[in-house]
Amino acid sequence: MVTPLGCGVDKTWNQLIDGKCGIRALRLEDLKMNSFDSETQLTTFDQLTSKVAAVVPTGTNKGEFNEELWLNSKEHRSMTRFVAYALCAAEEALRDSNWFPTEQEHKERTGVSIGGGIGSVSDMLDSAQLICEKRLRRLSPFFVPRILINMASGHVSMKYGFQGPNHAAVTACATGSHSIGDAMRMIQFGDADVMVTGGTESSIDALSIAGFCRSRALTTKYNSLPQEASRPFDSGRDGFVIGEGSGVLVLEELEHAKNRGAKIYAEIRGYGMSGDAYHITQPPSDGRGAILAMTRALRQ
Numbered sequence: 001m002v003t004p005l006g007c008g009v010d011k012t013w014n015q016l017i018d019g020k021c022g023i024r025a026l027r028l029e030d031l032k033m034n035s036f037d038s039e040t041q042l043t044t045f046d047q048l049t050s051k052v053a054a055v056v057p058t059g060t061n062k063g064e065f066n067e068e069l070w071l072n073s074k075e076h077r078s079m080t081r082f083v084a085y086a087l088c089a090a091e092e093a094l095r096d097s098n099w100f101p102t103e104q105e106h107k108e109r110t111g112v113s114i115g116g117g118i119g120s121v122s123d124m125l126d127s128a129q130l131i132c133e134k135r136l137r138r139l140s141p142f143f144v145p146r147i148l149i150n151m152a153s154g155h156v157s158m159k160y161g162f163q164g165p166n167h168a169a170v171t172a173c174a175t176g177s178h179s180i181g182d183a184m185r186m187i188q189f190g191d192a193d194v195m196v197t198g199g200t201e202s203s204i205d206a207l208s209i210a211g212f213c214r215s216r217a218l219t220t221k222y223n224s225l226p227q228e229a230s231r232p233f234d235s236g237r238d239g240f241v242i243g244e245g246s247g248v249l250v251l252e253e254l255e256h257a258k259n260r261g262a263k264i265y266a267e268i269r270g271y272g273m274s275g276d277a278y279h280i281t282q283p284p285s286d287g288r289g290a291i292l293a294m295t296r297a298l299r300q
Helices: 009-017 038-047 081-097 104-108 121-132 143-147 151-160 172-188 206-214 254-259 288-299
Strands: 023-025 052-054 110-116 194-202 244-252
Touching: 038 206, 081 110, 081 151, 081 194, 081 244, 104 110, 110 151, 110 172, 121 143, 121 206, 172 194, 172 244, 244 254
Parallel strands: 110 194
Antiparallel strands: 023 052, 194 244
16 A cells, blocks of 8 residues: 555554544645746645645655655656556555466466556646647657556556556546456456456646646645545535545455465455446435445345
C-alpha cells in the first residue's frame, strides 16, 4: 500500500489505529507547476476553492515514499507518479505473498490488472505549456507512455516478467474494485493462476484539483481544519477530499495457493457490476445501482 498515512500495510495500519489523519493543508508545491512562473503558480493556488488534500508523505525515512528511488532514478525516467505508486505497492504485495516465479510456465500464468482514474494530468499540463511557449521540441519522447493508464500494469509486468493477462480498468472511483473483480474472473476463466491487482492514482496537481473545484465536488468549508474535512456521513458534509495512493494485492486460484503453501487472507466469492443510468456524478438517492451490483455479486 501507498497511502497518505504512509508507505506499507504496517505503517498505514498503525497510523490508522493510532487515530492519525493523512489529510493536510494544500501547499503551493503540491500543485506540481514547476514549468510555470511564480506569479502564475500563486494566482492558481489562490483561485482554488478547496485547499485540503490527502497527500502521500515523501522522504527517505521508513514509511515515506522515496522519490529518489521510485521516480528520479535513470531507469524510472519514463514513469509518472501514479505508476511509481503502483510499483511500490506491487512490490510489497509480491514480497508478502512470496511470489517471484522464475519458471517460464509460472510467469505465463501470472497476470496484472491495475487500473487508474485519470493518470498523470500534470504531464499534460506541462506539455500544453510547451506548446503555448512554442517549445514543442522540448516535449519528452516519453510523454505518451507516461500518461497511459495501462502503464501501471505494464511496468509491473515488465519488472517481474509476468506474461499473463495485462489489463487496466478506467472507471473513476470504481476502478480498484473493477480491477480486482476482473482479475478474479480471469482466474475463473482459466486465463491465469495468479493476478497482481488493484488501483493507483496521483491526482494532487493544479489542473486535477481545479477541475474538481469547478465541478463543486470538493469540500471548501474546512480549509482551515483539514483533519475535519472528510466526513462522508455527516450532515455538515460539503464535498470530498481529493487524495492519492495505491493499493495492490495478489489474487490466486485457491488450489494453486494451497499447493504452494501461500498465506491466504480472504476468499472472493462473488463480483457484481451495475450502472446507475442516472447522473454524471450523483447516485440515485434510493441506492438502486449499488443494490443491483450487490445482488449480482451475491448470486455468484
